[in-house]
Amino acid sequence: MKTSRMLVKRSVRGVSAMALFMIVSLGTSMGASADESDAKRLLKAMSDYLVAQQAISFEYDATLEVITKDDQTLALASSGALILNRPDKIRATRSGGFADVEMSFDGKTLTLLGKNLNIYAQQDVPGTLDHLIDELRKHNRPLPAADLLLTDPYEALMLDVVDVKDLGSGVIGGVECDYLAFRAKEVDWQIWIAQGERPYPCRYVITSKLMKGEPQYSIQIRDWKAGDEVAETDFSFKNPTDAKKVDLKNLEGTDELPEHFKIGEAQ
DSSP: OEEEEOOOOOOOTTOOHHHHHHHHHHHHHTTHHHHHHHHHHHHHHHHHHHHHOSEEEEEEEEEEEEEETTSOEEEEEEEEEEEEETTTEEEEEEEESSOEEEEEEOSSEEEEEETTTTEEEEEEOOSOHHHHHHHHHHTTOOOTTGGGGSSOHHHHHTTTEEEEEEEEEEEETTEEEEEEEEEESSEEEEEEEEOSSOOOEEEEEEEESSSTTOOEEEEEEEEEEEGGGSOOOOOSOOOTTOOEEOOGGGOTTOSSSOTTOEEOOOO
């Protein structure tokens, strides 16, 4: 199966495409300047809140869409958990239908453990979480919601943004959120931010505009904890199952895409 990777469509029963288009157009054209200002303010408040937290933990459910060569959209689902201590420690898990992976970083050494395969790889990557995120992207192994974990999420998220919308409120996992939408050159993205004194991200959706079929990556966050709520964690790697050590390039079967998916070309 050949797929195009990278970064849902909502359907509304009983409403024609033209009517839906008119509703969206009318709802987003009035007071656009004020909406943009409010959306930026809300995003900046979220960014400032995230950066101010020395420790963060959450659980998540994620979906990565792929487009087959015959234009069928498939959604690969996974779940996991993440815990970090700024500026340089993190542990993240991802469990899906094809892989069960744990990543740990203690400020010096990155360890990727394939639990289902009982193999692991390590690489020295001394530095901050920002540096680690860059290195993981080079190896095509991004952290879940990586943009939101940086030391300046607002700057990263607003890069190349050309359109901003405040779409009011929504409810994610029982939490009332501010719902914002942004457009950039290569992607459209949406974010739902919890209202109140803890404006954490509840849902984040990225839509690729460079891939045929415009596949999405979405992550929904739950069980958010910050500061003293976060359990103390040892971020160093332990090997209780006597997993076999391999080179990072040989750590197969731990990617978000299974091996029988072949990555195709962008548009």
